[in-house]
Amino acid sequence: MKTNKISSINFKLQLLAKIWSVFIIVFALMMFLGYAINYIQTGVADSYTQDDYPPIENLIPISLLCSVIGLVIAWQWECLGGFINIDLFF
Numbered sequence: 001m002k003t004n005k006i007s008s009i010n011f012k013l014q015l016l017a018k019i020w021s022v023f024i025i026v027f028a029l030m031m032f033l034g035y036a037i038n039y040i041q042t043g044v045a046d047s048y049t050q051d052d053y054p055p056i057e058n059l060i061p062i063s064l065l066c067s068v069i070g071l072v073i074a075w076q077w078e079c080l081g082g083f084i085n086i087d088l089f090f
Contacts, residue, residue: 014078021071028068063088 066088074081 018075021074025068025071028064031064 067085070081070084070088072081073084
């Protein structure tokens, strides 16, 4: 009886994680699409950037990309996708 309840909770958590991952993936794709359209129209991905900025500012977009890749992989292989999401931030 107890394992049935645990498997039900496990299924609900997996479903909730997949639903949230869809929202995050769609948000990241919308951001990427906006930059891509701006780059096609103007030739510059972000026209408000400064000429000389430190390369460390690229870490946030790179971490977003790694997170989205981890979420997509987690749909098929949960452990590998979770490892990519959690481990690449540290």
